[in-house]
Amino acid sequence: MISFAYEEPATLDAALQILTNRGDEAKVIAGGTALVNLMKQRLVQPAYLVSLRSIGGLDGISRNGELHLCALSTHRSIEISPLVRAHAPMLSEMFHQVASVRIRNIATVGGALAHADPNQDTPPALIALDARIHTRSPRGDREIPAERFFTGYYETVLEPDELVTEVIVPAQPASSAAAFIKFLPQTQDDYATVSAAVRVTLTEGRISDLRVAAGSVGQTPLRLTAVEAAIRGEHLEPGLFSDATPLAAQGVDPTSDFRGSAAYKRAMTVIFVRRALERAAEIAEQAQR
Numbered sequence: 001m002i003s004f005a006y007e008e009p010a011t012l013d014a015a016l017q018i019l020t021n022r023g024d025e026a027k028v029i030a031g032g033t034a035l036v037n038l039m040k041q042r043l044v045q046p047a048y049l050v051s052l053r054s055i056g057g058l059d060g061i062s063r064n065g066e067l068h069l070c071a072l073s074t075h076r077s078i079e080i081s082p083l084v085r086a087h088a089p090m091l092s093e094m095f096h097q098v099a100s101v102r103i104r105n106i107a108t109v110g111g112a113l114a115h116a117d118p119n120q121d122t123p124p125a126l127i128a129l130d131a132r133i134h135t136r137s138p139r140g141d142r143e144i145p146a147e148r149f150f151t152g153y154y155e156t157v158l159e160p161d162e163l164v165t166e167v168i169v170p171a172q173p174a175s176s177a178a179a180f181i182k183f184l185p186q187t188q189d190d191y192a193t194v195s196a197a198v199r200v201t202l203t204e205g206r207i208s209d210l211r212v213a214a215g216s217v218g219q220t221p222l223r224l225t226a227v228e229a230a231i232r233g234e235h236l237e238p239g240l241f242s243d244a245t246p247l248a249a250q251g252v253d254p255t256s257d258f259r260g261s262a263a264y265k266r267a268m269t270v271i272f273v274r275r276a277l278e279r280a281a282e283i284a285e286q287a288q289r
Contacts (some may be wrong), residue, residue: 030111067169071110090178110164119191123221124213128197137162150220176201177283217252
């Protein structure tokens with residue numbers, strides 16, 4: 001049995017002080033859906049567990065022109081939030097597809113981001129929406145664009161004494177729509193073979209701007225800028241997405257596993273990016289009618 005000390009600070013400053021004092025011996029626990037499994041497999045064996053559950057101000061969803069998703073907001077609370085449904089409906093749809101209700105009621109948005117598993121659904125969706133991740137350390141606060149937050153497999157820009165405090169989703173451009181889709185190889189609880197998240201801005205029949213991201217096909221979630229460049233400024237017409245999305249295969253770096261070979265994942269990335277673009281463009285067109 002793994003032996004560890006459990007600490008439950010009452011304030012964010014107290015939590016940061018513990019992390020400063022304990023260094024690499026400490027691990028932060030929020031929902032615990034990822035960390036507990038890693039501990040059971042003895043892949044992680046912290047000497048100290050630092051719980052965030054008693055810290056006020058780390059839970060809740062609000063809007064002041066931008067959506068603010070506090071770090072301890074659960075996947076389920078974001079999924080059913082009226083604010084999220086009104087101002088970032090793609091996030092509601094994405095979280096509805098994550099695992100099971102049991103998991104969504106426990107897993108937190110901040111914990112999932114800090115865990116940095118590239119197979120998760122949340123990161124590509126936040127990249128597509130141009131979200132920012134707010135953090136705090138003893139040195140102060142900073143905001144990190146979601147696309148720059150992840151640096152490698154289970155790795156982020158977070159310092160050992162730094163915590164995610166909230167996710168900020170900006171107001172989306174006028175005449176824009178977003179879509180998220182994924183392919184599940186087995187059950188709803190499994191990670192995707194590939195996921196795609198896009199945001200399309202439609203102006204007078206042209207794709208005036210777009211953001212395209214993919215998950216489960218690299219060591220980090222990936223923004224597919226080559227696909228964006230090939231489509232941006234073009235008229236929305238049949239064949240546009242089919243001609244441009246093969247570039248997605250060049251922007252990913254999947255590995256072969258039981259969910260599919262690397263070649264299969266590349267091919268599926270092309271298909272699902274195209275489908276997500278078609279879906280987002282359809283929603284944007286409908287909104288303009």
